[in-house]
Amino acid sequence: MSTDFWVSMPIIRNIVLGTEASTAQIESICWAGGITPQELEDAGYRLSLEQNCAIMEAALTISGKRNMGLEIGKKTTSVVLGITGHLMQTSKDVLTALESLQQFTAAFTRLYNFYIEVKDQDLYYYCEPLQVWNDISPETARHSVDMAYAGTLHVLYLLTGKLFSLKKVMYRYSRVSDTSLHEQLFKCRPTFNETCNCMVFSMADMKTTVIGYNKELNEVFKALLEKEMDKERSVADFSAEVRQSILKHFNYTFPQLEEIAAHLRLTPRTLQRKLKIENTSFRVLSDNIKHELACSLLRSEKLTIAQISYKLGYTEPSTFQRAFREWTGTSPNAYRKALI
Incomplete structure (x- = not known):
């Protein structure tokens, strides 16, 4: 695993x-x-x-x-997020609570990216499952976004006692046949086939005070989470940081060295030099991740071998098939049949 x-x-x-x-x-x-x-x-x-x-x-x-994600989300509490949930419960206001969620998502999952962005008078709250999840099981990925949307609204209600109205709700996914529950929960009509999964709040709502605000407790929970994250980073190394960046930015195609270096605010040469100190390289890390992603993607019968090869950055399916045989000793087709 x-x-x-x-x-x-x-x-x-x-x-x-x-x-x-x-x-x-x-x-x-x-x-x-x-x-x-x-x-x-x-x-x-x-x-x-x-x-x-x-x-x-x-x-x-x-x-x-049919609406499992929404129905579970509307009953979800911050407890499921562990210490990150406690940090949100003791935050000063809604904006700080969402910033805490963004900062410490990795404390409770590595299947998701939650992040926020301020544009003019609005706050964009993004809920993005990893692309590999969308590839192997798009229906559960969609329900996970439903769960995140409805769960966020319910958690914010529990934190503040206020029902928030949304300016807009966007989905990457195709339109579902019945959006009545979506509209009931979000107080707006969602749009589909968008470029992101995102809810848009008014920045004015972000100033709403959290009922359980406790500065001292909040600092304790934040220190615990930072210590936990530092522990994981120290056990890991720079190569682990590069791996996480590759996975985070694996969207429709596999990220290249220059892209990852830019995200880490390094030159490609510096990135390679730092990896060399740990006796590895970007090529080795990429091949290891491609191996893991290939094994996951092959679980989905909806993706052809050719589609998987292109997603992983191979220009020809035959090149991917040779690489896969080197990793596993078998062909992609044989591996898929064994899974089934």
Whole structure:
């Protein structure tokens, strides 16, 4: 299981129990992801992208809930985010709470990017599953965005006692047949086939005070999270930072050296020099990540071998097939058949 793609158990527990399924159905949902119902209580457990998708797919099938993401999200509390949730609960205002979520997303998942951007008098709040998730299981990725949108609104209501109105709600995904629940929750009509997943708030609302604001406690929670992040970085190294940047910026095509160097505010030569100190290179890291991504992407029968090869930056499918055989000792087709 790749250590680069994971989600914390409290988030999965929220999904499984949020389906309101029977005991037997919960067992089936857990079994699909290779866990037991008892393991739902292990807050320190990290599940892989594949486990996450399998559990969500099973939850959708078994629950039969067409709007599962929205329905789970509208009941979600900040507790599922662990210490990051406690940091939000003790923040000064809504803007600070969302900034905390952006800063410490990696404390509870590596399958998602949450970030905010101020434009004029509006705040754009982006909720983006990793592209590899969109590729292997687009339906669960869409529901995860629904969950994030509805969950954010519900958490902000619990933090402030205020129901926020949204200026706009955007989805990368195709339009769903019935948006009535979306409109009920968001107080606006969502748009689809956009270039991003984003909710737009008024900046005036961002100044709303958080009821549980506690400066001393907030500083304690922030220090705990920073210590945890520092610990993970120290255990890792510069190459791990480069890996995370590659994964974060893997959208429709695989990022190149120059792009990653720019994101890390380094020259390509400096990036390569720093990696050489750790006895590796951008090429080696890229090949390792391509191997992991290929194994994940091959789980989706919707993607052809040629499509996967182009996503990973290969100009010819035959080049990808040779590389895959070197990594695994088998062909992409044989690997896919074994999975099925």
